[in-house]
Amino acid sequence: MVRRNMSRHEKVDLVQKAHKTMTGAEKRREARRDQVLDAASACFVEHGFHGAGMAKVAKKAQMSVGHIYHYFESKEAIIAAIVDRESELAVERFAELYALPSDEIAAAMINRAEDIVVTKSDAFQSALNLEIQAEAQRNPHIAAILQEHDKKIRGLFSNILNTKLGLTDADARTELLMSLFGGLASRVLRNPGLKREKLIPLFQSLMHNLLNEPANA
Amino acid sequence: MVRRNMSRHEKVDLVQKAHKTMTGAEKRREARRDQVLDAASACFVEHGFHGAGMAKVAKKAQMSVGHIYHYFESKEAIIAAIVDRESELAVERFAELYALPSDEIAAAMINRAEDIVVTKSDAFQSALNLEIQAEAQRNPHIAAILQEHDKKIRGLFSNILNTKLGLTDADARTELLMSLFGGLASRVLRNPGLKREKLIPLFQSLMHNLLNEPANA
DNA sequence: TTTTATAGAATGAACGTTCTATCTAATGGT
DNA sequence: ACCATTAGATAGAACGTTCATTCTATAAAA
Numbered sequence: 001m002v003r004r005n006m007s008r009h010e011k012v013d014l015v016q017k018a019h020k021t022m023t024g025a026e027k028r029r030e031a032r033r034d035q036v037l038d039a040a041s042a043c044f045v046e047h048g049f050h051g052a053g054m055a056k057v058a059k060k061a062q063m064s065v066g067h068i069y070h071y072f073e074s075k076e077a078i079i080a081a082i083v084d085r086e087s088e089l090a091v092e093r094f095a096e097l098y099a100l101p102s103d104e105i106a107a108a109m110i111n112r113a114e115d116i117v118v119t120k121s122d123a124f125q126s127a128l129n130l131e132i133q134a135e136a137q138r139n140p141h142i143a144a145i146l147q148e149h150d151k152k153i154r155g156l157f158s159n160i161l162n163t164k165l166g167l168t169d170a171d172a173r174t175e176l177l178m179s180l181f182g183g184l185a186s187r188v189l190r191n192p193g194l195k196r197e198k199l200i201p202l203f204q205s206l207m208h209n210l211l212n213e214p215a216n217a
Numbered sequence: 218m219v220r221r222n223m224s225r226h227e228k229v230d231l232v233q234k235a236h237k238t239m240t241g242a243e244k245r246r247e248a249r250r251d252q253v254l255d256a257a258s259a260c261f262v263e264h265g266f267h268g269a270g271m272a273k274v275a276k277k278a279q280m281s282v283g284h285i286y287h288y289f290e291s292k293e294a295i296i297a298a299i300v301d302r303e304s305e306l307a308v309e310r311f312a313e314l315y316a317l318p319s320d321e322i323a324a325a326m327i328n329r330a331e332d333i334v335v336t337k338s339d340a341f342q343s344a345l346n347l348e349i350q351a352e353a354q355r356n357p358h359i360a361a362i363l364q365e366h367d368k369k370i371r372g373l374f375s376n377i378l379n380t381k382l383g384l385t386d387a388d389a390r391t392e393l394l395m396s397l398f399g400g401l402a403s404r405v406l407r408n409p410g411l412k413r414e415k416l417i418p419l420f421q422s423l424m425h426n427l428l429n430e431p432a433n434a
Numbered sequence: 435t436t437t438t439a440t441a442g443a444a445t446g447a448a449c450g451t452t453c454t455a456t457c458t459a460a461t462g463g464t
Numbered sequence: 465a466c467c468a469t470t471a472g473a474t475a476g477a478a479c480g481t482t483c484a485t486t487c488t489a490t491a492a493a494a
Contacts, residue, residue: 137406172415191371202390270450
């Protein structure tokens with residue numbers, strides 16, 4: 001880790017966008033768009049996609065409503081851009097996992113599970129994800145974006161399981177791993193008192209089950 | 218199963234409400250309320266809590282907007298009533314599990330998982346749950362209702378694991394089981410092509426892991 | 435001097451809620 | 465049994481607000 005501290009979304013830029021080839025004007029435009037996306041994400045987490053009005057978003061972004069429409073053609077376009085950005089962030093996180101030595105992958109994943117349960121660091125992320133998922137449920141355009149990115153992530157992760165851990169049925173393992181992690185994140189809402197001490201041994205046992213070839217294979 | 222076919226919510230009535238002691242007027246009132254709740258649930262799944270207006274709900278319920286306000290003091294009260302009703306339904310479903318002989322419980326749960334993945338029978342239910350969860354995230358009143366009911370359900374289920382299957386750490390097992398099921402339901406949205414054949418063996422292995430005492434205990 | 439950035443007012447629709455009016459069902463006194 | 469009176473059921477218009485979006489105008493940059 002030699003890189004300087006970067007915000008969540010500068011990181012995304014590194015992966016996706018060729019900043020080097022951007023003119024000054026394009027960079028400024030991109031920065032403004034990110035400013036809107038940040039503000040909108042915060043508002044949407046707080047009030048929901050349909051509960052948060054453009055006025056609130058503009059206030060949070062510290063620009064006028066009209067100005068926002070200079071960068072996004074509609075509210076739905078903002079939502080779609082947020083989903084895109086978050087999905088790319090997720091891809092990145094899995095890419096980090098890929099860089100790890102094989103014998104550290106399981107430990108890293110258990111660490112992540114602990115983060116979800118015990119710290120509030122991912123609370124915003126989880127909340128936004130939930131909001132996105134609820135929207136995807138009723139908006140086919142959002143659903144399509146989500147599915148496309150999920151496909152990429154599944155492929156990435158299956159590849160880790162297959163090539164780095166040498167596992168069969170990598171797709172099924174991926175699916176259940178993702179169920180478990182996604183489910184755990186939602187559980188925190190329904191049971192805020194969740195204590196990690198009791199959970200971890202069992203969780204580790206499940207991970208062992210999913211990250212090792214069964215005897216009967 | 219000798220009982221006649223009943224709607225999802227008549228069932229709820231059986232458990233919770235003392236229909237016998239209700240006057241005719243009270244019964245009619247309750248029926249109207251349910252009529253609103255049914256319509257509102259459908260609208261909320263389709264457009265989200267804040268995306269669906271009272272006009273749409275009224276149309277679906279085949280009554281006037283003013284009439285709805287005769288039975289519910291606000292839109293939020295409708296949301297709260299829906300959350301209550303759905304939570305009671307969930308309690309009921311776990312109660313059915315409780316009635317099963319010990320050696321059939323695991324199989325029944327695996328069946329349920331298959332239902333989630335393969336049939337659309339629970340799709341409406343899952344969608345509504347997701348919507349509720351998203352709302353709970355930003356509305357503390359809804360969150361409180363959800364947490365209260367979840368506590369009841371956790372207790373019920375831990376009790377099954379503890380007394381009927383003789384397991385230690387029943388709370389932790391419950392928590393992970395619920396994570397897994399809840400997570401699986403959301404995965405269907407992100408990966409609609411999900412095939413159950415590949416999933417089931419691994420899923421069974423996880424269930425075995427969670428529903429049996431580990432060797433090292 | 436022509437784009438681009440920016441703010442803010444204008445617009446028309448939709449929102450949740452309340453108000454008013456009518457119609458139906460129950461109640462009570464005789 | 466019958467009318468008077470009250471309570472509840474129901475519809476729809478009305479209200480004030482907020483919504484997403486567009487329009488107009490000005491300031492800055494290229």
